Amino acid sequence: MNDTEFKKLLGKRIKDLRTKRGMTQEKLAELIDVGERNLSKLECGEIFVKASTVTKILEAFEIKPNELFDFSNYQPENNIKETLINAINSDLVDVDLLFRIYRSIKY
Secondary structure: OOHHHHHHHHHHHHHHHHHHOOOOHHHHHHHHOOOHHHHHHHHOOOOOOOHHHHHHHHHHHOOOHHHHOOOOOOOOHHHHHHHHHHHHHOOOOOHHHHHHHHHHHHO
């Protein structure tokens, strides 16, 4: 994983944690003492944070460092496609069910 990928994963993780808690960018920015614009850039993976800001993020979410840096749920899109294709080709997936889920999301 390179620096750019790491910044994007961390930003996505912070955004997910924030939204799961029903927290606005404005509120989180206030809690961690950064501007909303910088928080937006952080969540988009455009900038990185100082160690002191990481500490404030951990406190704001009331989590441990390993929870912040757990990127196991984030896979590159190509890996997801490949996993689904392999599962379909191996008859590990109910294709009808998968199609119904897709259709319910798309429409």
